[in-house]
Amino acid sequence: MTAESTTIATLDPEAIASKSTGMWQLTLRRLIRRRSAMAGLAILSILVLIAVFAPALSPYDPTISMLDADPPQKIKARTAPCIHLFGCPADQPQHIAGIDGNIRDQFSRLLFGARLSLMVGFSTVTFAIIIGTILGALAGYFGGWWDNTIMRFMDVLLAFPSLLLAIAIVTVLGPGLINALLAIGIVSIPAYARVMRASVLTVREMEFVAATRALGGNNMQILFLRILPNALTPLIVQGTLGIASAILDAAALSFLGLGAQPPTPEWGSMLGAERNQVFTAPHLVFYPGFMIMLTVLSFNLIGDGLRDALDPRLAHSS
């Protein structure tokens, strides 16, 4: 028994590695051929760079009032953008995206906002994928009682509009960024659980699974070493698209005042705070909205490209 299982274990990584590198290389090649996906990837790279180097790129502390800056600037709240290159007098301090309602530099806030939004997107989706995958895999693999309990619970979660459920969760936990992340993570679990369950249901009937079982592999080995890697592709597509909707949900929660708390720079809360100034100070509404749009667009483009690249039925046509 011990001898058998060690043989399986030694064989496994090689087999998977050789198989997966081939698949991933192929996918990457197909992805590069898709212009829209590359555009998305380019935007995302820029955003990631902005997020990583935000402290170096931003001219001011995003939470400091210009009245407290060093040296202090006598400037009015909600002043329009002043860019020296475009004819703004050189004796005025430069503020590329203008000044917000609290006399803070909007450009610095936008840069730091990228950090938060990307962090929100990745962390909530990672959380949801981990939990969702485990639940979906258990439901799909064991079936019966497991399947009924888990999937009915997922159905209950799905029955609520996701944003409404997120608001309800935040209301119970109290407003705040971490709670908002948790809420968005929880409401996105069912999607991943369903995708995972469907993949597991297909894969578990395949010959190589039966072969592993015949060789004496236990349930855990079969599930995590055989089935999971082969059911991963739809999850990746779902996850990439999920990041986009997670960022949107987080922005919506912050817009409603339930997400990031002031003075944290968050695009949704920046938008929400200045929504009444849409006519008098449009730059305060336009830029955060544009950043949200750009981020969501980039993830959607990449997700779309990945789906096409990973779909074997489309592989031959392209």
Place this chain on the structure above:
Amino acid sequence: MKRNLFSLLSLLVLASLVLAACGSAEATTAPEMTEAATEAATEAATEAPAEATPAPIPDVSLATFDGSTLSVPAEECNGDYIGLIQSVAAVDASTVVFTLCRPDPAFLSKVAFSPFAIYPSEWLEATAGDTTRTSEGLEAPVGTGPYMVSEWARGESVTFVANPDYWGEQPAASTLVMRWSSESAARLLELQSGTVDGIDNLGPEDFAVVEADSSLQVVNRPALNTFYIGMTNTFAPFDNQQVRQAIAMGIDRQRIVDTFYPAGSEVASHFTPCAIPNACVGDAWYDFDVDAAKAKLAEAGFPDGFATKLYYRDVVRGYLPQVSNVAQDIQAQLKANLNIDAEIVVMESGAFIEASSAGSLDGMYLLGWGADYPHITNFLDYHFGASNPQFGVQSPTYTDLLIQGAQIADPAEAESIYVEANNAIKEYVPMIPVAHGGSGTAYRADVTNPQASPLTNEQFAFSAPGDRDTFVWMQNAEPISMFCADESDGESLRACDQVMENLYGYEVNGTATEPILAESCDPNEDLTVWTCTLRQGVKFHDGSDFDATDVVATFNMGLNIESPTHVGNSNIWSYYDYLWGLMKKPGS
């Protein structure tokens, strides 16, 4: 077997859903109750816990009412009865006599306040229900005013038509429509497109836009309100007077007013706005001085600052036009000037009012007060009376002075008392007065006699919308109900003001009182007996005649807790309770 298990499970899920739904419903109704009752209502709630929670001992009614006289036994005035009114009596058809337990120099200002409008006695009895008034009572009250409610399309608008039998001058516009939107940008858009004639609470950034537009006009509303930063001194470190003083010195209030308030606003030199007699006697508030503030904080034992919370509700009021911006600026100033880390906590409006007025917020909080009636007692006595727990423990140095001051009618005579009281408040720092916020209304340019009342009770009968015969007004929110004897929300009171009239009223765009349904109300020597002579020939909307019994019946409805007519919308009766005191005493 499997099927059974599954159905059992689904039943469980269903049951938990139902439970969750019921639980949340219970949780949300409670704040709504308090939402209806604004700042002032909360005192009513604390004074009369029997109404809100099932107290073991119910209050005992003291009132007797025989149709023409409402009274409390005279000896109770010196006993457990804390109310002000001893009796209201109809001497003859056109004379009503109010007898008070204590002198009240603000009597006329109080009588003129919207909740104390006069209803016909027959209608009061007809609409009295077991639990709440009929929808007719709540949505179309019968009064004597220039307008009558013709239709209230819930969620949409209220339409008023001119009262053909009005005793005074007919309103300029035969139809008045009230609409609402909580977003200032949306209100301005409606005004610009010409679908409304006037809007309330112009956004601070929008003043310049309206001033630059020749088809529109702005009316600035005088700042008869106060925005303050409250601190509950039962929580550390706010129990230390030096900490409170340090914060008072360490916040640049001028910067807040310059940055976030519209023109017409001013930094608060005292808690009460200076337009009110005796408001600004005594020393002005602490100057902004970072070094002195830091030294004070170090002396108090916090050289490196401390961590606390900053609570507010995200609700725009005249005293606080840009709530979250002001909160964030205070947060930034506390950090920069005193190294105090204040975490911002936004609360739901009703829950916030409840917690702040009960004194259970363990940090600083942003709140304000708009004048109900223009008298110093409406500001100081309400906030700094010994029984108000909103700042923790009040200092007897000023609570005693306020009781003395409230009984003196002549402002000049009371001045020395208010000098001492104001100085004692400054010394003790129960809160930090920040600003008296100016706000503004905007109208189309052809509207004549545009109004922005300091008490926010614009009377649209006096404004003419150019050559149109319909005046459309857009305010912040929908009225809660129009049975204003039991409302305390300003948006509701304004709607009632178009329909209802009091014995006295406030002058248009001002705070002085003038007789309306009374021809005059004259006090005796020591201000404890007020004799009101009533106007003759006034008819209610339902055709009944106005006489002295209607006045007594109205006060009976408001004050007599045993009366079958003492039913309203929320049944809190906040202003009847707060300004007069319901006719009851705690049971024993």
